[in-house]
Amino acid sequence: MYNCAICNKTTCRTEDEDYPLGCPTVEEDELEDIKNLYKDKDDGRVAYTAALVEKEGYGKLTRVEETILFFKKLGVSHVGLAFCGGLMEEGRILYKILTKNGFKVDSVMCKSGSIPKDFMGLDKSDYLDPSSREVMCNPIGQAEFLNNQKTQYNILLGLCVGHDSLFLKHSEANVTVLGVKDRVTCHNPIGVLYQADKYYKKKLFPED
16 A cells, blocks of 8 residues: 555655655565656657756746647647637637647537537436536547547646546547646635645545
8 A cells, every 4th residue: 555645754755765664666676667668769758858847847937838848849749639618718828829839739629529418318407507408528529539630749628527537548649737627716626735624624524
């Protein structure tokens, strides 16, 4: 059982070898196999480039700027953008930024395909508005449409919980995540973690 989230040593970051119980670092045979995976041409190139961007952008560049720098260092010219319809304006702005920086961009919104929700077996009572015709989010379609366009790298922007999983599973190109949707926190989901022992305590920590 791995316990990195509650580790007080983080000796994996130092030259100290006093690793605690539950530390993956002690699994030497497994780590050798993992290091061999980085010898793959494509994976190694992504890891190497990501490290360069970390160095250049640390504390200086926004995530959008780092993404642009990352793509340029990788030689990516054709980008796919899979975004949520709830972030239509954000998707439009990002499209303009990417194209202005020289990228060809194919963008696909989550409702593409216009598949009604009853296709998934949902009842009207499961709709946000039971009186309307609602179409389902289509993350598999977003991935397949971008696959058809042979995008070199895809950006995921604001897909719902679970829908993001399906997009990541079906996308043939590598994916980087720019934003995660959270309608309550203005799309800053980890903001809740900073209030986990205060405002959200009763909501997040069930009483014994």
